[in-house]
Amino acid sequence: MxxxxxxxxxxxxxxxxxxxxxxxxxxxxxxxxxxxxGKVNIVCQQSxxxxxxxxxxxxxxxxxxxxxxxFGIAGFQRAAAVEKDMAVILDTAPKYLAEQLESISxxxxxxxxxxxxxxxxxxxxxxxxxxxxxxxxxDLTVDVHNPDLTVTVEIRDNYAYIRGDQIKGAGxxxxxxxxxxxxxxxxxxxxxxxxxxxxKRGVVLDAIHFASxxxxxxxxxxxxxxLLAQVAKYSGNIALFTVAFTDIQQKIxxxxxxxxxxxxxxxxxxxxxxxxxxxxGCQALVTGESIGQVASQTMPALACTDAVAEMPVFRPLxxxxxxxxxxxxxxxETFDISIRPYEDCCTVFTPKHPRTxxxxxxxxxxxxxxxxxxLVKEAVETARFEIxx
Ligand code: ATP
Ligand code: MG
Numbered sequence: 001m002x003x004x005x006x007x008x009x010x011x012x013x014x015x016x017x018x019x020x021x022x023x024x025x026x027x028x029x030x031x032x033x034x035x036x037x038g039k040v041n042i043v044c045q046q047s048x049x050x051x052x053x054x055x056x057x058x059x060x061x062x063x064x065x066x067x068x069x070x071f072g073i074a075g076f077q078r079a080a081a082v083e084k085d086m087a088v089i090l091d092t093a094p095k096y097l098a099e100q101l102e103s104i105s106x107x108x109x110x111x112x113x114x115x116x117x118x119x120x121x122x123x124x125x126x127x128x129x130x131x132x133x134x135x136x137x138x139d140l141t142v143d144v145h146n147p148d149l150t151v152t153v154e155i156r157d158n159y160a161y162i163r164g165d166q167i168k169g170a171g172x173x174x175x176x177x178x179x180x181x182x183x184x185x186x187x188x189x190x191x192x193x194x195x196x197x198x199x200k201r202g203v204v205l206d207a208i209h210f211a212s213x214x215x216x217x218x219x220x221x222x223x224x225x226x227l228l229a230q231v232a233k234y235s236g237n238i239a240l241f242t243v244a245f246t247d248i249q250q251k252i253x254x255x256x257x258x259x260x261x262x263x264x265x266x267x268x269x270x271x272x273x274x275x276x277x278x279x280x281g282c283q284a285l286v287t288g289e290s291i292g293q294v295a296s297q298t299m300p301a302l303a304c305t306d307a308v309a310e311m312p313v314f315r316p317l318x319x320x321x322x323x324x325x326x327x328x329x330x331x332x333e334t335f336d337i338s339i340r341p342y343e344d345c346c347t348v349f350t351p352k353h354p355r356t357x358x359x360x361x362x363x364x365x366x367x368x369x370x371x372x373x374x375l376v377k378e379a380v381e382t383a384r385f386e387i388x389x
Contacts, residue, residue: 001092002081003060005067006163007049008074023049026072026174029236033066052081064167069234071200072177073169081159084118086128089153093129093162094136097151100164101137104148109133112154129153171200175236178202181284181314182277184269185209185240187223187342190288190317192231192334193325197316198286199235206280207238207388208273210245212345220342228388230334241276241383245269248375249349255369259355262296262346263304263363268376270309275380277311285309290317290325295354296346307360 009026027042030051034040038055053063060078067076080096082088094101101107111125120128129151130142154161183195185207195205209224221242228238245268252264273285289297296305306313317325329335355362 001096002159004053004079004081004161005051005060005063005076006079006161007051007067007076008166008169009047009049009072019047020044022072022174022177025176026070029070029072029174029176030067032236033070034063037063037066067169068167069170070174071170071172071202071234072174074171075166075169077163077166079154079161079163081161084115084155084158084160086120086125089125089160089162090128090132093151093153094133096162097133097149097164100149101133101140104140106141106143106147107133107149107151108142108144108147109151109153112152115155115157118155125153125155170234173200173202175199175202175234176204178204179283180204180206180281181286182206182208182273182280182282183286184273184288185224185228186288186344186346187220187227187338187340188288188344189322189329189335189338190290190293190325192227192288192338193328193332194286194288194316195228195231195238196234196328196332196334198314199231203286205231205235205238205286206277206282207240208243208276208383209240210243210269210272210345212246212249212349213244215246215349216343216345219340220344223337223340223342225388226337227334230332230337232388234332238388239280240386240388242386243272243276243379243383245345245379248379249345251370251375253349256366258351259353260358260363260366261349261351262354263301263358264367265346265349266296266301266305267308267363267367268372268379270305270313271372271376272379272383274309274311275376276383279380282311284312284314286314286316288317289315290320290322293322295356298356300357300359304358304360304363307363 023044038058041052043050080092082092109126109130111122113122149165152163178201181203183205185191199205207228211221232238248268256264277285
């Protein structure tokens with residue numbers, strides 16, 4: 001039996017004139033993610049996209065698990081595509097939907113007939129299919145108002161489609177429709193969640209990681225790779241820039257007041273990230289910061305880090321509680337990677353009494369002890385580049 005997938009495009013339907021370009025980005029993404037699975041035909045019609053596998057050994061279950069991670073999809077359904085013949089439809093419906101029918105007690109059938117030449121009208125199709133299902137599952141009852149399962153039979157040009165309930169999609173916007181940004185990624189819980197949230201809004205991601213060997217270990221970098229690989233299941237490939245940060249941190253420690261270490265470090269991260277992002281066509285920086293979480297995330301501290309960034313800094317977690325962030329990190333399966341032990345470049349050099357009410361003037365004064373421009377230039381030029389898939 002031939003099977004297809006019908007996709008409902010979340011917010012895309014609202015986008016009026018932009019819709020077709022959004023749809024073509026989504027279709028391209030799906031084709032790319034399905035590359036290993038085989039060739040598919042994709043047709044868009046009235047905010048529904050039909051994916052029609054062209055190969056006999058196409059793995060539907062695998063395809064569904066891939067689609068669950070594609071942004072821009074509100075919901076989707078598997079459907080059986082059968083000959084437009086009532087006998088075939090009546091025979092297929094109870095068998096094809098067996099798994100769903102076995103786990104419910106009430107259902108209804110909805111028929112849609114876009115091929116008006118089909119001999120039966122919609123109410124007659126509904127009635128006959130309902131009867132066939134009741135014959136196969138005598139314990140079920142029909143409930144047209146509040147059914148556990150709605151069975152849809154749609155008579156289109158080439159096939160009759162039979163389908164059950166909708167599977168929830170990842171929502172959001174297709175990646176590539178929301179611009180490009182660079183996520184500052186640590187090995188913690190927050191930044192991978194921030195990355196995922198931006199990706200969900202259609203933003204293409206580059207990633208920047210600051211490593212401080214030998215104070216941070218190769219395992220810390222591996223962790224960042226693993227986190228990004230998990231995010232990439234949703235976002236698609238991510239270009240990762242790893243910046244050697246040890247020298248800068250040691251110079252800060254040797255020349256600047258201890259209470260400002262963290263903020264000066266963060267301002268360097270911003271400056272370096274800003275350059276790398278600019279060189280790679282990014283329009284914004286993204287961090288996993290959240291108000292009040294630590295001393296460097298108070299409002300005055302955030303203002304000090306923002307002061308050196310030329311591009312907008314987005315902080316999707318800014319008003320979220322740790323619990324909410326953790327809930328998402330579990331859902332997207334980054335949590336277990338994030339809680340592996342590791343050293344972050346920030347924690348290695350944390351001052352005992354960080355300043356919570358810093359001012360930009362204080363920082364500018366303290367940074368006079370360093371050749372900021374040269375340090376930034378060196379860090380940008382020596383950043384290591386790789387693609388995380
Ligand atoms: P996370 O869980 O994301 O590490 P956090 O709560 O531990 O966040 P900080 O360590 O203060 O907070 O970092 C705040 C943000 O700064 C991170 O979310 C991340 O965007 C960025 N950041 C921190 N450390 C690094 C690093 N080593 N490389 C790149 N970005 C970093
Ligand atoms: Mg951290």
